[in-house]
Amino acid sequence: MANSKFASISCACRDLARRIVDVDDDSRGRGVSIAASSLSYTTPPMDPFLVWLEATPLSVWIRESTSVLAFPGILSAHAIGMGLAAGINVAFALHVLGVVPGFPARELRHFVPVMWFGFWLNAASGLLLLIAYPTKALTNPVFYLKLLLIALAMGLFIAIRRLTFHEVADDVPAPDRHRADRKVRLCGAAALACWAGAITAGRLLAYTYSRLSASW
């Protein structure tokens, strides 16, 4: 019983583990060897979940179906959602950077629902791709970088919307307006960088994975 607990104790707690082993003199040898072997244990602890997920009918269907609606269709939807979500955000960023002058940013609010449509299309299609190849994505640091960059880019979208769409009224003193202006330009430039990074990271997922599956 005690040994199975030791197996799950992380390296940082090895000292504590050894002290417990010291008390239970009989199992010392085994206890320590299990703690040590956990150092070279390479299979991630979420493996049983990944093995189960990859065996679900949905995962198998997306991976193995010859239907054009399975993997190819989901990939196409993911590319279209990318174009809409990232693309319309790029248009917002270009506007706050001043390349399409002459009208207030809040007029662009009518395109926000289309942007969200692309975003949710990609959340859904991305989830399906993840269900098809969970190990491939989840064991690749680039995947988390991609998610982080998307989260940052969407945070910047919300910041830009807050700074421009609900237009700070004209009675705001000029220095404050200029400060807001500089801030929103910074957000726009950062958003462009985040989207370019997210797209690049997404593309690199096909080249940087180390394991394709948990079970084969």
Place this chain on the structure above:
Amino acid sequence: MAGFQMWLVSAFASVKPIRDFMHTQWGWPAAESLHFIGLTLLVGTIFVFDMRLLGIAKGIPIRLLHRLVPWGLTGYALTLVTGMLFLLAEPDQYIYNPAFHFKVLFMVAAGFNASTCYLTSYRRTTGVGAPADAPRSAKVIAAASIFLWLSVIIAGRLLTFYRPVPCGPEGPGVLAVCIPNYYR
């Protein structure tokens, strides 16, 4: 057509430096990333302009939003250049690929469609005193533009699922969708 395709493949395949660059460790992934960034720039700007023509955000004068179009063309140039890199590096994988045939078809149609816009309703829709609501002809062109670009994206994404295989003994036919003379 099959003869022309074979000539194209041999012509493209002779550009060795591109082929070598694309097969370095970062060549292909870098070109793909730029291809997708270009796609995003194109869709984000052109679709916003098209949607405006269709009647979304009528508060924005069409001629002001038209300033997004050069950015769309920049995105298009980026996808075209990187797309040519793929084509020059692995010509037979595209020239004999039915998904690529459709992709080129939709691209050419999208090009014609955009030219039609500039030849017909451009002045009327983007003039200084132009009405907020675009004429019907411009709306048809805008809807066609969205449809055609979505089709280009889908055909492009399907490329890898329709990779051509070597032709059988019956040969390539009129339009080759298999690799002729593969075993020669």
